[in-house]
Amino acid sequence: MRILIIEDEPKMSSYLRKGLTEASFTVDTAADGKDGLFLALHEEFDLIVLDVMLPELSGLEVLKRLRMTKNTPVLLLTARDTVDDKVAGFELGADDYLSKPFAYVEFLARIRSLIRRAPRATRDVLTVGDLEVDLVRRRSRRANARIDLTAQEFALLQLLAERQGEVLTRTFVTSQIWDMNFDSDTNVVDVAVKRLRAKIDNGFEKKLLHTVRGMGYVLEDRS
Missing domain, CATH: 3.40.50.2300 (Response regulator)
Structure with missing residues (x-):
């Protein structure tokens, strides 16, 4: 931001x-x-x-x-x-x-x-560091290498990219991606974030998807 x-x-x-x-x-x-x-x-x-x-x-x-x-x-x-x-x-x-x-x-x-x-500007491609999220083609790339994501993983990545730099709570992510009331006993968000992180961060020295202990998750370039 x-x-x-x-x-x-x-x-x-x-x-x-x-x-x-x-x-x-x-x-x-x-x-x-x-x-x-x-x-x-x-x-x-x-x-x-x-x-x-x-x-x-x-x-x-x-x-x-x-x-x-x-x-x-x-x-x-x-x-x-x-x-x-x-x-x-x-x-x-x-x-x-x-x-x-x-x-x-x-x-x-x-x-x-x-x-x-504030209403958010509509853009075709969102970028976070060397990560690109193409909202039209529903594709993502990092360092020019294509990243294959499921529909749910892409929805999660889009949410994080649209609000890059903001810490998103598990409750908020659940309401936006799964459209259900948050159950504190379920780890659905943690599992989804873990899978997404494995695809967009593993193999790269610079990490973009971060856990903020006790609060939630944030997608940002901290370099």
């Missing part, structure tokens, strides 16, 4: 970038509204963190121009916490609003909530 931070305070920008990077997001930054708007319009991001008080162009002006062509989720940051400021941001198309100072845990929770709510 790729996030753009448009923030003119170097310490704040560095702090947020470090935290989001450690949370497995890919992060780009811009220090003023003009550069931030250019990146937002010419690159693809899953979410934009936008400070209201910016040089060159204000955050609200950036948001106004962005909404003319793109619906990328936007989290506004501001030191001002008045109702009028919030209303102005929401009327221009902001998706959420966070007043400074704030706790990082709340910031991260807001980020993850917005990403979960």
Whole structure:
């Protein structure tokens, strides 16, 4: 998942970038509204963190121009916490609003909530490192070698690839792939993940399918 931070305070920008990077997001930054708007319009991001008080162009002006062509989720940051400021941001198309100072845990929770709510772009081929998942032909390849998967294995891989970088719980995976209530006594998810891992990771030095103890599974390139 790729996030753009448009923030003119170097310490704040560095702090947020470090935290989001450690949370497995890919992060780009811009220090003023003009550069931030250019990146937002010419690159693809899953979410934009936008400070209201910016040089060159204000955050609200950036948001106004962005909404003319793109619906990328936007989290506004501001030191001002008045109702009028919030209303102005929401009327221009902001998706959420966070007043400074704030706790990082709340910031991260807001980020993850917005990403979960956002419609996902439809793509024909998903890539994770050197792994390719062709959604049209229902095929997968790694390092240009074809990987043969069952229909269920491909569905599981597609789910993980579409949400790469996100830790998916067993309950969520079960509801999406098997469409049944999760039974904590069954290991159907663990068995399916083990079989998929054997096909996409075995024989490769770099592992892509990871277990997050006590939480679930995540597909990501950690290099």
